[in-house]
Amino acid sequence: MTPRKLADLGLIFFITFTVVSCPARLPFLLVDPSIVKASGVRDTLWSGSAAQIDLAGALFSNTHWNLDLSRLLLGQLGGDIATRWDGGFASGFMTSSVLGTIRAKNVDVNLQAAWIAGIAGMPGLDGQVNVVLDRLTVTEQWPIELVGVVKIANLSSTLLGSGAAGQLGNINVDFKPAKENSDAITGIIRDAGGPLELNGMLVLTRPNNYSIDVQLKARPSASTILQQNMFLLGSPDSNGEYTFQLAGSL
Numbered sequence: 001m002t003p004r005k006l007a008d009l010g011l012i013f014f015i016t017f018t019v020v021s022c023p024a025r026l027p028f029l030l031v032d033p034s035i036v037k038a039s040g041v042r043d044t045l046w047s048g049s050a051a052q053i054d055l056a057g058a059l060f061s062n063t064h065w066n067l068d069l070s071r072l073l074l075g076q077l078g079g080d081i082a083t084r085w086d087g088g089f090a091s092g093f094m095t096s097s098v099l100g101t102i103r104a105k106n107v108d109v110n111l112q113a114a115w116i117a118g119i120a121g122m123p124g125l126d127g128q129v130n131v132v133l134d135r136l137t138v139t140e141q142w143p144i145e146l147v148g149v150v151k152i153a154n155l156s157s158t159l160l161g162s163g164a165a166g167q168l169g170n171i172n173v174d175f176k177p178a179k180e181n182s183d184a185i186t187g188i189i190r191d192a193g194g195p196l197e198l199n200g201m202l203v204l205t206r207p208n209n210y211s212i213d214v215q216l217k218a219r220p221s222a223s224t225i226l227q228q229n230m231f232l233l234g235s236p237d238s239n240g241e242y243t244f245q246l247a248g249s250l
Helices: 003-021 026-030 069-074 113-119 224-233
Strands: 036-043 047-055 058-067 076-085 088-097 102-112 125-139 142-157 166-175 184-191 196-205 209-218 242-249
Touching: 026 036, 069 076, 102 113, 113 125, 142 184, 142 196, 166 196, 166 224, 184 209, 209 224, 224 242
Parallel strands: none
Antiparallel strands: 036 047, 047 058, 058 076, 076 088, 088 102, 102 125, 125 142, 142 166, 166 184, 184 196, 196 209, 209 242
16 A cells, blocks of 8 residues: 555544544534534534524524534535424435535425515515425535425415415425426426415526416415405416416525
């Protein structure tokens, strides 16, 4: 074995030993507490947990991680992680490379629709969102691969009526593998039961743009106030469907 290979092997053993034996609390002691601070940190950097993590004001609780040491050989840091916050939870296997690419698989996230609606500039919406992803790849803070399904249950809007939340129903958005050489990520939108009958498409394009195009109509069982609000979308087509379109940047 050449001296270079011996040195590389020694470095691998050193990094592995450091990760396995390093106390889990050490990284939190080395960062600015105004950005990240934690309490109830236990075990090691390789496999540990934290009762609470404050990430720039965002609070996470009951966080657990288990790193995959083999990823270090590929210049990546990754492993299984699970965490909770007020109104939601997340788990999955994630990796981050030295080039900044983030990959995830077997992701399960549950959160409030109001949080997403606020980011997308669509206030007044609420409901429970469940994200189940087979795989996700993010570069330059934007997804370039997204395969899975987003399920929105009990979607409601305070824009219906006089400030009272009106039920819109349940919606699924299915993301399939992108076509070859395509820069766009497409999600097929379908209703999963409820007052609205709808279908459409969500398209994500770089650098950070989105567009939504949906055809919808109220079912006979829909509330009177929902049926009346449909006229705000304009005139229906020959099938009684209305068109809802929205585009913007995240």
